[in-house]
Amino acid sequence: MADAGRHPNITIHTLSEVxxxxxxxxxxxxxxxxxxRYVDEKQCTSCGECSNVCPVVFPDEFxxxxxxxxxxxxxxxxxxPSSYVVNMNECMGRGxxxxxxxxxxxxxxxxxxxxxxxxxxxxIIVATGLEPYDPxxxxxxxxxxxxxxVTSLEFERLVNAGGPTKGDVIRPKDRKHPESVGxxxxxxxRSKKKGGEYCSNVCCMNTIKSxxxxxxxxxxxxxxxxxxxxxxxxKGFEELYNRSRRSGVQYLRGLxxxxxxxxxxxxRVAVENTATGRIEFHDLDMLxxxxxxxxxxxxxxxxxxxxxxxxxxxFYLEAHPKLQPVDAATRGxxxxxxxxxxxxxxxxxxxxxxxxxxxxxxMHKGAITSEPITxxxxxxxxxxxxxxxxxxxxxxxxxDVKKKIPAKVNTAACAGCGTCAAECQFGSIVMNHFTDEQIxxxxxxxxxxxxxxxxxxFACNWCSYAGADYAGVxxxxxxxxxxxxxxxxxxxxxxxxxxxAFEKGAPVVLVSGCHIGDCHYIDANHWTRKRxxxxxxxxxxxxxxxxxLQLEWISAAEGVxxxxxxxxxxxxxxxxxxxxxxxxxxxxxxxxxxxTRESGHA
Amino acid sequence: MSLNIAPETSCENGARIGVYVCxxxxxxxxxxxxxxxxxxxxxxxxxxxxxxIAYACSEPGQMEIREDIREHDLDRIVVGSCxxxxxxxxxRRMMHQAGxxxxxxxxxxxxxxxxxxxxxxxxxxxxxAEDLIKMSISxxxxxxxxxxxxxxxxxxxxxxxxxxxxxxxxxxxxxxxxEVVMVEKSPSIGGTMAQLDKTFPTMDCSI
Numbered sequence: 001m002a003d004a005g006r007h008p009n010i011t012i013h014t015l016s017e018v019x020x021x022x023x024x025x026x027x028x029x030x031x032x033x034x035x036x037r038y039v040d041e042k043q044c045t046s047c048g049e050c051s052n053v054c055p056v057v058f059p060d061e062f063x064x065x066x067x068x069x070x071x072x073x074x075x076x077x078x079x080x081p082s083s084y085v086v087n088m089n090e091c092m093g094r095g096x097x098x099x100x101x102x103x104x105x106x107x108x109x110x111x112x113x114x115x116x117x118x119x120x121x122x123x124i125i126v127a128t129g130l131e132p133y134d135p136x137x138x139x140x141x142x143x144x145x146x147x148x149x150v151t152s153l154e155f156e157r158l159v160n161a162g163g164p165t166k167g168d169v170i171r172p173k174d175r176k177h178p179e180s181v182g183x184x185x186x187x188x189x190r191s192k193k194k195g196g197e198y199c200s201n202v203c204c205m206n207t208i209k210s211x212x213x214x215x216x217x218x219x220x221x222x223x224x225x226x227x228x229x230x231x232x233x234x235k236g237f238e239e240l241y242n243r244s245r246r247s248g249v250q251y252l253r254g255l256x257x258x259x260x261x262x263x264x265x266x267x268r269v270a271v272e273n274t275a276t277g278r279i280e281f282h283d284l285d286m287l288x289x290x291x292x293x294x295x296x297x298x299x300x301x302x303x304x305x306x307x308x309x310x311x312x313x314x315f316y317l318e319a320h321p322k323l324q325p326v327d328a329a330t331r332g333x334x335x336x337x338x339x340x341x342x343x344x345x346x347x348x349x350x351x352x353x354x355x356x357x358x359x360x361x362x363m364h365k366g367a368i369t370s371e372p373i374t375x376x377x378x379x380x381x382x383x384x385x386x387x388x389x390x391x392x393x394x395x396x397x398x399x400d401v402k403k404k405i406p407a408k409v410n411t412a413a414c415a416g417c418g419t420c421a422a423e424c425q426f427g428s429i430v431m432n433h434f435t436d437e438q439i440x441x442x443x444x445x446x447x448x449x450x451x452x453x454x455x456x457x458f459a460c461n462w463c464s465y466a467g468a469d470y471a472g473v474x475x476x477x478x479x480x481x482x483x484x485x486x487x488x489x490x491x492x493x494x495x496x497x498x499x500x501a502f503e504k505g506a507p508v509v510l511v512s513g514c515h516i517g518d519c520h521y522i523d524a525n526h527w528t529r530k531r532x533x534x535x536x537x538x539x540x541x542x543x544x545x546x547x548x549l550q551l552e553w554i555s556a557a558e559g560v561x562x563x564x565x566x567x568x569x570x571x572x573x574x575x576x577x578x579x580x581x582x583x584x585x586x587x588x589x590x591x592x593x594x595x596t597r598e599s600g601h602a
Numbered sequence: 603m604s605l606n607i608a609p610e611t612s613c614e615n616g617a618r619i620g621v622y623v624c625x626x627x628x629x630x631x632x633x634x635x636x637x638x639x640x641x642x643x644x645x646x647x648x649x650x651x652x653x654x655i656a657y658a659c660s661e662p663g664q665m666e667i668r669e670d671i672r673e674h675d676l677d678r679i680v681v682g683s684c685x686x687x688x689x690x691x692x693x694r695r696m697m698h699q700a701g702x703x704x705x706x707x708x709x710x711x712x713x714x715x716x717x718x719x720x721x722x723x724x725x726x727x728x729x730x731a732e733d734l735i736k737m738s739i740s741x742x743x744x745x746x747x748x749x750x751x752x753x754x755x756x757x758x759x760x761x762x763x764x765x766x767x768x769x770x771x772x773x774x775x776x777x778x779x780x781e782v783v784m785v786e787k788s789p790s791i792g793g794t795m796a797q798l799d800k801t802f803p804t805m806d807c808s809i
Binding site: 160240371 | 716722730737750755759764767782799801803
């Protein structure tokens with residue numbers, strides 16, 4: 001920590017949050033909101049005089065509310081930056097000003113205001129950490145009702161030499177030294193009902209550690225651990241577990257059903273011991289809940305800003321679970337620590353180092369090669385209508401509608417979603433590597449033989465195509481007549497691809513993309529949705545059943561959903577008769593003739 | 603491995619296509635009849651060569667394709683193997699090494715979206731694989747070379763979150779000579795780690 005604080009290459013902005021991200025790999029423009037500290041962190045010597053005179057008392061967050069702090073405070077003695085901070089919502093303001101008077105260096109400045117900082121960066125590492133599970137939801141353990149039921153993090157502060165009791169373990173209600181302590185495992189983990197369904201990875205080992213700390217403090221203390229499975233899978237873990245058992249810690253297989261408080265403030269735990277098959281009651285002076293790990297609160301907001309994906313548990317989704325464990329699917333963004341999933345310190349450090357190496361690998365040349373999959377305007381055909389510029393999520397297209405100056409694409413800013421090409425009414429935009437001809441040739445070949453048996457699916461590269469891959473990796477079986485055509489974004493799926501497919505005999509067409517809000521191209525899939533709605537309305541008008549065109553959002557982690565959607569599409573396909581397909585082809589062919597005639601007249 | 607060299611043909615735009623059906627050991631071959639799929643590609647307009655191959659992504663596999671490119675003057679390649687999300691970069695690099703434009707490559711996803719998801723229906727899976735290869739051939743014929751642009755880059759990393767993982771990443775980058783900007787929402791860096799007492803498995807202090 002201290003190393004990071006004094007490193008000449010590191011700038012630390014605390015009390016800060018990312019509020020906006022623009023740009024792309026190599027050249028991100030990030031806006032950071034830095035909230036006022038009201039103390040000049042460079043001048044402050046952490047003498048603490050201000051805090052001594054401050055009359056306002058609040059619970060100390062760092063000690064999990066087990067002690068108090070003032071409105072001007074230092075989060076903890078080793079804090080970096082080593083500076084006090086004023087919580088303005090708590091401070092009595094100018095009416096008091098006691099701290100201002102005692103600060104010799106005059107570092108406390110009430111007039112300080114929030115500032116916005118613009119950061120240019122070539123790469124971004126997302127290390128947003130975790131949020132402990134809120135145990136109030138699992139009230140059978142009595143966290144809200146009984147003072148002597150504490151969380152694992154509160155316990156951490158109680159045994160810490162730097163904590164509120166200076167490491168003297170006492171129970172909160174009567175400050176007595178407990179003679180027996182119970183630990184309940186998997187609070188908020190591995191449950192379909194409450195908390196997460198996943199294993200939080202660290203709680204078993206954390207409890208084993210805590211049990212040893214207790215035994216070190218007092219070898220005669222009775223420690224009981226209620227668990228469903230002990231997972232001691234890491235290097236040196238089993239050894240620690242054995243040490244804990246040898247020191248007399250009792251491990252009981254079974255999670256308690258209820259907790260009651262006894263007259264002496266102790267806890268009575270009712271548990272079915274699954275080893276003996278009996279209901280047992282254990283009286284314990286104090287109870288510790290081993291909290292699971294949840295994604296940090298800002299995860300969703302940052303995910304939208306950066307265009308990232310989340311797994312079903314709410315943690316960031318890596319580009320590949322084994323081969324690219326710290327890369328985001330978006331180039332130039334990497335993950336480290338619990339942001340990507342629950343993990344212990346060693347793993348977090350490993351990932352931090354890995355993310356740094358990946359960032360160096362990207363940046364060391366000082367230049368970056370851009371993907372050539374961008375759009376191109378055929379100037380001679382462009383009518384300067386401006387729709388392409390309107391739909392572009394990256395503002396990469398400029399066009400002067402009034403002066404009728406044709407559209408122009410800034411290829412460095414173009415990310416290659418292809419929405420402009422799909423929305424252009426005049427066929428004046430070519431999407432490189434995903435041209436109309438290239439995609440239509442895939443459609444034609446697919447439908448060249450036995451068209452009526454096939455499920456034509458357009459899938460976006462980042463979510464639904466990846467979701468199909470995930471179904472594959474999970475060996476989920478689905479109807480073998482599904483055929484995927486990959487586009488970079490569902491926004492590329494031109495109306496004419498759909499009409500062409502139906503004319504060529506497709507019984508059903510599925511367009512699939514990222515969930516709204518998760519689009520890899522900011523919000524390009526909004527245009528997909530609008531377009532599909534429009535096409536379905538037109539289908540109804542023409543006498544073609546609109547249900548034959550489906551739109552589904554499937555994320556990269558939703559392999560199960562992908563296979564279910566395919567099964568549903570197959571059911572839908574079976575309801576489309578040969579006659580219906582022939583009728584559709586006839587309707588659409590007629591329309592083609594009509595347009596040819598019309599253009600002939602013109 | 604069977605060599606299924608089709609009579610030398612070229613299509614309208616003169617494309618000379620090589621088609622490779624990867625068996626991926628048994629990952630694809632246990633469900634999909636790879637030899638049959640390769641056979642089905644033979645004779646399609648522009649396909650000069652079509653064969654199945656044990657591991658297309660392995661160095662011997664890539665070398666074989668590169669040699670074919672040289673020997674048969676191939677200018678476009680279809681690889682039917684795993685997901686392009688996994689190995690498109692690998693095969694684009696191979697194209698580049700063989701002197702071809704990397705964007706004249708098309709992949710058919712015969713593993714994640716064929717053999718692994720239709721394991722109990724080998725005939726239907728093989729039929730689907732043939733379709734996917736044919737679709738790729740149609741597409742590869744219409745691909746044209748694309749060229750990457752080099753753009754300048756800012757040698758600076760933004761680290762969001764200053765817990766143990768963020769600090770480690772920042773220190774490694776800073777020690778390697780890169781500028782790092784850390785953004786932390788609380789008043790101090792350190793994250794959850796700073797609140798812990800001793801840490802497992804070595805029982806030492808966290809800060």
